[in-house]
Amino acid sequence: xxxxxxxxDGPLTRLGRALADGWTVARxxxxxxxxxxxxxxxxxxxxxxxxxxxGYLFGGAVDVPEGAGYFTFLMPGMYGMTMLFxxxxxxxxxxxxxxxxxxxRFRSMPMAPSAVLVGRAVADxxxxxxxxxxxxxxxxxxxxxxxxxxxxxxxxxxxxxxRFSLLWVGVYLGLLIRNPGGVTVMQTLEFPVGFLSNAFVxxxxxxxxxGAVAEWNPLSSTVAAARQxxxxxxxxxxxxxxxHAVPMAVAWPLLITAVFFTLSARLYRRLDR
Amino acid sequence: MLVARGLRKTYGKHTALQGIDLDVGRGAVxxxxxxxxxxxxxxxxxxxxxxxxxxxxxxxxxxxxxxxASQVRRSIGLVGQHAAVDELLTGRQNLELFxxxxxxxxxxxxxxxxxxxxxxGLDHDGPAGEYSGGMRRRLDLAAGMIVDxxxxxxxxxxxxxDPRSRAEIWDRVRELVSDGTTVLLTxxxxxxxxxxxxxxxxxxxxxxxxxxxxxxxxxxxxxxxxDLVVLDGERLAEAAAIAxxxxxxxxxxxPHTRRVSAPVAGxxxxxxxxxxxxxxxxxxxxxxGVEVEDVALRRPTLDEVFLTLTGGGAADAAxxxxxxxxxTEEGVR
Numbered sequence: 036x037x038x039x040x041x042x043x044d045g046p047l048t049r050l051g052r053a054l055a056d057g058w059t060v061a062r063x064x065x066x067x068x069x070x071x072x073x074x075x076x077x078x079x080x081x082x083x084x085x086x087x088x089x090g091y092l093f094g095g096a097v098d099v100p101e102g103a104g105y106f107t108f109l110m111p112g113m114y115g116m117t118m119l120f121x122x123x124x125x126x127x128x129x130x131x132x133x134x135x136x137x138x139x140r141f142r143s144m145p146m147a148p149s150a151v152l153v154g155r156a157v158a159d160x161x162x163x164x165x166x167x168x169x170x171x172x173x174x175x176x177x178x179x180x181x182x183x184x185x186x187x188x189x190x191x192x193x194x195x196x197x198r199f200s201l202l203w204v205g206v207y208l209g210l211l212i213r214n215p216g217g218v219t220v221m222q223t224l225e226f227p228v229g230f231l232s233n234a235f236v237x238x239x240x241x242x243x244x245x246g247a248v249a250e251w252n253p254l255s256s257t258v259a260a261a262r263q264x265x266x267x268x269x270x271x272x273x274x275x276x277x278x279h280a281v282p283m284a285v286a287w288p289l290l291i292t293a294v295f296f297t298l299s300a301r302l303y304r305r306l307d308r
Numbered sequence: 309m310l311v312a313r314g315l316r317k318t319y320g321k322h323t324a325l326q327g328i329d330l331d332v333g334r335g336a337v338x339x340x341x342x343x344x345x346x347x348x349x350x351x352x353x354x355x356x357x358x359x360x361x362x363x364x365x366x367x368x369x370x371x372x373x374x375x376x377a378s379q380v381r382r383s384i385g386l387v388g389q390h391a392a393v394d395e396l397l398t399g400r401q402n403l404e405l406f407x408x409x410x411x412x413x414x415x416x417x418x419x420x421x422x423x424x425x426x427x428x429g430l431d432h433d434g435p436a437g438e439y440s441g442g443m444r445r446r447l448d449l450a451a452g453m454i455v456d457x458x459x460x461x462x463x464x465x466x467x468x469x470d471p472r473s474r475a476e477i478w479d480r481v482r483e484l485v486s487d488g489t490t491v492l493l494t495x496x497x498x499x500x501x502x503x504x505x506x507x508x509x510x511x512x513x514x515x516x517x518x519x520x521x522x523x524x525x526x527x528x529x530x531x532x533x534x535d536l537v538v539l540d541g542e543r544l545a546e547a548a549a550i551a552x553x554x555x556x557x558x559x560x561x562x563p564h565t566r567r568v569s570a571p572v573a574g575x576x577x578x579x580x581x582x583x584x585x586x587x588x589x590x591x592x593x594x595x596x597g598v599e600v601e602d603v604a605l606r607r608p609t610l611d612e613v614f615l616t617l618t619g620g621g622a623a624d625a626a627x628x629x630x631x632x633x634x635x636t637e638e639g640v641r
Contacts, residue, residue, distance in 0.1 A: 052411070059408045067396045070435060136392030140451070143356045145382040146409040307360045 053147035060141070060154025064128075064162070078124070078162070079169040082117040086110070086173055089235065097236060099268075107267050110174040111190070112234030115258040117170055118198040119229050121163045122205045123222050128155060129209025130218055142306065152303060156202055163198045167191065182266025190264035193284045197257045200288035203295035210302040234258050237270035238277075250276050253287035260284035309334045309459055309490040310355065314364035317350050317514075324350040326514035327364060332492060332507075334458075337485055339505030339522075340494040347514040348494035349388075352463045355492065356386050369458050385452030388463025388494075392448065395437030399430045399447050406454050424450040428480070442473025449480055460484065462493045466500060478503055498607065502526075510617055517617045526607065532582050534589060536568040537602040544568065547600075550592045554585045572605070 068075045086109065094105030132138045132151075141151050171191075181187035208221065231245070232238075232254040238246035249255060250272065259280035262269040269280075276283060310332040317325040325347045332338040340348045353359040355366055357377040366373045369383035393402045400421050407417025425431055428446045432439065436447055445465060452460060462481065466474040481504055485491060495501050501508045502522040510518040510525065518525060526532075534555070538547045544561055548568045552559045555570035562569075572585045586605050593600055608616070 056409060059405065063394060063397065063405055066401055070396060070398070070401075135395060136389065137394055139353075139358055140386070140392060140406075141409070142358055143381060143384065143386045144406065144409050145378060145411070150409075307358060 049147070053149050053153070056147040056150030057153030057157060059146075060150045061157035061161070063154065064158030075162075075165065079166045082113060082120065082166060082170050083173045085116070086113045086170065087177075089113070090177060104178060106174070106177045106179050108262070108270075109235070110170075110177075110179040111261040111265055111267055112232075112258050113170060113174075114167060114190075114194050114261060115197065115232070115234050115254050116229045117166050118163065118194050118201060118257070119225060119254055121159060121166075121198050122201045122208075123218060123225055124162060125155065125159050125202050125205025126209040126212070126221055127215070127218050128159070129206055130213055130215045133209070133213050134215050138306070148303075152206060152299065155206060156199075159202055159205075160195070160199065163195065167194060179267070186264040186266055190261040193257055193260050193264070193281075193288075196285065196288045197253065200253075200291035200295070203292055203299050206299040207295045207302060210299060210306070228252070229254065232258065233270055233272075237272070239270065239272055247274075250274055253283075253291065256280050256283035256287050309336070310338070310366075310368050310492060312351075312355065312364065312366040315351065315354060315361050315366055316363040317347075317354060317359065318362045323514055325354075325361075328509075328511070328514075328516055330366075330492075330509065332490060334490055335485070335488045336507065337491040337493060337505045339501035339508040340492065340511050341496070341498065341501045341508050342494075342511035343496060346511040348511055349463055350514075351511070352386075352388065352461050352492065352494055356384055356461055357381055382455075383458050385454070385457035385460045386463070387448045387452035387461065387465055389467065393436050393444075393451050396435050398433055399436055399439070399443075399450075400425055400433075402436055402447065403450060403454065406451050410455050412455075420454060424453065440473075441469050442476060445469060445473065445477055446480065449477065453484070457489070459490045459492070462491060464494055464496065467496060474500075502607075512617065532572055532605060532607055534570045534572045534582075534586060535602075535604045535606060536570075536589070536593075536600055538566050538568070539599040539601045541566045543598045546596060547593060547598050550596060550598070551589055553592070554589050566601070 090106050090109050094109065097105050097108075099105050099108055138151060142148070181190070209218075212218070212221075231249050232252040233249060234254060238249040238255070240246075241249055256276065259269055259277060260283070261267075263280055271277070310330060312328055312330040315325055315328045315330075316323070328347070328351055330338065330351075340351060342348050350359065354361050355368055355373055357373050357380050360374060368380045371379040371383065373380050393399075394405070397405065403421035403424055404417050407420045408414065410417075412420060428450045430443060430447055430450065432443065436444065439447060449462075449465070452462075465481065466477050469477065478500070481491065481493075485504075491504075493501070493504055505522065508520065508522055508525055509516045534551065536547060536551060538544055541563060544563060544566055548559050548561045551568050551570040554572065556573040557571040559568060559570045561567065570589075572582050582605055586603070590600065590603065
């Protein structure tokens with residue numbers, strides 16, 4: 036059988052082909068999961084484990100307003116943290132593909148150049164949806180409850196919006212550092228960045244300047260908005276940023292996406308320099 | 309099929325390619341021979357659209373590599389250390405993925421993957437990361453051949469492979485060439501260029517330092533060498549003098565290994581001359597009563613090729629490679 040490359044003007048439009056190629060690249064990750072289901076299981080189990088450790092070991096030591104259980108506060112914080120963990124998942128995948136030559140293989144083929152980034156985005160969003168679903172189930176199991184469904188859906192939407200914005204930060208950092216070893220450094224920084232927020236404790240309990248930094252952490256806006264929309268009690272706080280949690284949970288990710296999507300696309304196009 | 313003119317690539321102050329010209333006709337195999345860091349891979353990356361040249365132009369299958377990159381990508385296959393397969397996918401999953409990305413459609417991609425798996429003997433279900441070196445390289449080769457590309461780039465296709473796997477890859481490449489595929493091959497091994505290429509460009513420090521058929525190059529390089537190891541180190545000088553009588557150039561001696569190495573160039577195409585020289589020298593040594601422990605007639609190693617071509621300019625590279633087990637030697641023990 037002799038196979039010639041199909042003609043340039045196929046039945047698919049350019050956009051259609053770009054989307055089809057993007058999906059083909061994303062499917063590669065789904066096949067990875069099917070080949071190595073344990074990786075997916077452990078990936079989803081990690082935030083669940085952290086949640087149980089914090090909830091049962093540290094939870095008793097935290098004063099929770101309105102007499103609610105600590106899990107009621109912890110869960111929206113952990114949902115936000117899980118979105119943050121997605122950052123290293125993305126960066127790891129991007130650096131691994133670059134280091135192993137998979138990115139170059141794709142770039143030498145007649146596929147839509149955008150497919151590499153689109154595929155990464157689709158696969159990582161699906162992965163985060165799975166992780167979030169596992170953690171929501173864990174939350175329900177330990178007694179956390181959202182007050183109503185539309186609010187819960189909006190909260191999940193905002194969490195995934197944050198994840199989507201961090202995706203481009205992850206792609207940018209992956210293209211920038213290139214070296215898979217560098218990802219370890221990022222992983223080390225992820226926890227402090229996550230802790231420097233309202234996810235686990237009230238920023239008002241931190242030293243003044245540190246509390247302000249924590250309140251302006253984009254993760255705090257998403258977590259505060261999620262608490263509000265889930266109908267769970269929040270830490271309150273009278274600052275402007277704390278009082279505009281929902282609009283800021285939309286604004287931050289849009290800003291991050293605008294900046295880092297542009298940077299990522301530019302860096303990707305410049306791989307040939 | 310492949311033309312390059314004054315191809316340059318600089319990274320800041322570092323110059324990877326200093327202006328390379330190439331002409332490879334349809335169905336020909338051109339070998340780029342050079343040590344690590346010579347610029348071979350940079351050249352391949354430019355010709356496969358992965359890298360933009362700083363200056364100069366190149367076309368592959370009639371398309372400009374910068375302005376018509378997507379047409380070039382439809383005409384090439386890339387096999388090499390830098391364009392790998394996905395290690396978490398099986399061979400079949402990899403080939404199906406690449407077939408889909410070549411827009412063959414799901415059914416044809418599946419059929420093509422099955423065909424290539426059989427042809428390259430890759431019927432194995434584990435992830436590609438667990439393949440042996442030879443299998444892995446055959447999978448790379450198959451991945452570069454999804455659409456029977458008119459031009460195939462082989463970037464060091466056998467580096468790090470054991471001799472048997474290397475011979476296997478060479479057989480596959482010869483099959484492709486006999487089907488009319490145009491090939492640009494990069495290699496560190498003189499022997500590989502010798503076996504596969506019609507023409508060889510010797511690359512060093514970003515420029516082509518010699519070009520010709522393998523036969524022409526070898527003749528130019530002073531031909532073969534006669535190596536002798538004498539039993540008694542005291543008689544090394546005596547043996548060197550006898551070898552010098554038959555040598556075509558300066559004779560080198562090494563007291564540590566009690567080795568004498570003499571270039572023995574014959575006229576072009578006179579393969580018998582070197583063997584005659586060998587018998588003459590051995591006879592003369594026997595007459596003088598110098599006992600010989602080991603004798604070998606061999607082609608020059610890549611180190612010697614570079615030393616000759618660059619007048620010692622690539623001595624660093626050669627020193628780095630000295631003692632590497634991958635030398636091209638035909639020993640007579």
